[in-house]
Amino acid sequence: MLRTTSQLTIYLAILFSFIPILVFSHHIAGADLSMQAVTTTNKNFRITLNIYIEDKNSPIAGANLEEIVVIFRKRDNAKMERFFLRRNQPPAFLIFQNPACADLNKLKIYHSIFYLDVFLDPNTYNDPDGYYIMFDRCCRSQELTNIDDPLNTSLAVMLEFPSVKDVKNSSPIFSELNGEFICKGEPFSANFIATDADGDRLTYSLVDPYKGFASFNTSPYYDETPRANRPGVNWLSGYDKNNSIPGTPPLTINSQTGEINVTATKTGLFVFAILCEEYRNGKRIGATRRDYILKVVDCSSSSLPKPVLNYNNAEIKNLTICTGSMANIETVDNVDWVFQWKKDNINIPNANTNQFTLTDGGKYTVVKSSKTSCVKEAISDPLMVTVTTNNIGVKIKPDNASACDGENNTLALVNSDQVVAWYENNVFLKEDKSITVNKSGQYEARIIGTILCPGISTSDKIDLTLFSKPTISTPQNSYLLCPGDVINLTTNNTASYTYQWYKDNIIIASANSNVYSTNETGNFTVKVKNQSCEIESQIFKVGTQSNCTNSADMLYIPNIFTPNNDGKNDTWEIKNIEKYPDCEVFIFNRWGENMFYSKGYLEQWNGMINGRRAPVDTYVFIIKMDAYNKPDIKGSFILVH
Known part of the structure; x- marks a missing residue:
């Protein structure tokens, strides 16, 4: 807002002519700032100041029409601009929910809102360290209990904001205050939550209220001097930001919700301050403070009967x-x-x-x-x-379709997180958003209370059948093979069960009975299903027998090799294969494509396919021993570079 020097002088003279009345008859009970992005002509932000004034004897008409805020640069505290915020509507008294107690304790606070739409030039407000807005105004109530020399301690609040050029941002806005007082010895809570138009994450903490520099003994009654240090108030002995209102517990704030709580143990008028910080993508980009007072009074031990809705x-x-x-x-x-x-x-x-x-x-x-x-x-x-909305009713969905009898299965509502009443076989269980069960039965969810939607389903039932766990044989400690041997891995056979075998956690195609025959070493398991109930066996460990007969003629086939030219296991070497020059060696990939063939095995496979390195994978081999009237030897190995 631009003014000539003469206009400003006249304005200040008029303004300060009635400020002493305000200072002595009214005291600042609290304040906070916000800054919101706007799109009005030639303006890009609205700066808003909320002031809460103690009003005991003087008429509310004496309230100021304008208040002054100043913007400073964080990096060097340089003053950028001063703005006159205008009050465009009459002040409004806060609503005390217990007016008789409020009147008895002379609790009367009114709320004034000052704002101005401004243009902050992105080419000017482009410092990466950001900026801050200060409101510094005399005077606090001399009745404050927890700080030293309150009448000469002005109230100051700050709002921090990032570079206008680099970040599009609106600050958090504190919620409107209720008229509140605290009964000594009684639990008290109040909501100091803020909202953020950009959806930034907000956190809350108690901080030292600022000790401003304005004074009613000097003119002007506000402060706009650049300062490197903004000190906190001088707490009286026994008080600090974490004990601003003594109690069991003292005043605390929920860092996520902004709710304050206290059970006060001392009467008086107490000042405290809340810092609301905003984070975007894990980075702190701004903050705003609210400075406020609460009075603790002795309340009668008698109480009214609790209202019933x-x-x-x-x-x-x-x-x-x-x-x-x-x-x-x-x-x-x-x-x-x-x-x-x-x-x-x-x-x-x-x-x-x-x-x-x-x-x-x-x-x-x-x-x-x-x-x-x-x-x-x-x-x-x-x-x-x-x-x-209409046609959205209660629908139950279990979370574990393969749960067995005795295993947990959580029932919840589809597309709803409302609390409902849960029943098992028409017997009430509990009220909750979901329920965990572990046995068969008919389960029902019923909407609690009254529902005012025509045609909506108010309950749903589900007949849940949890089948018993299949019986699985316990594997022996180990199974040992000699070359050419085949071993049968067996679990219990039940006609209603289905089976699926796995080797080293890889499914074995067509291995769907209670018995699996193999001539390979490895770790085998079987999954057995009884209707919807499925369990997995312990591991069948198949290894190589160390004392096989005719060991001189045994083939020793590796289950892994590493063709990486390091001089170790660079070829798939089969020991004793030279004893069978008429054997045929086939190697296939997992899709059954032939990767290697050799009559005899004089030239060991080096992991190359058509001049290229074969990919890391599991490969299948077949060694045909027809010329020696021996069964084929089959198995798999892993290629790793």
């Missing part, structure tokens, strides 16, 4: 509605009660009666408070609402 005069905890439909939920009313409905732990604006009409999915609760006395508020059990 009803639909059509019946209690309800789960509800499925169709897209575009609505449901009216209510709880018992009383003239002395006030209500605040919440969706996903966030106050719903203007939802302050005992009835609420919902149209969206989520977790709904209602908080009931007293209009006339400061007693503990009561919160309902959550109502889980799922939105679905």
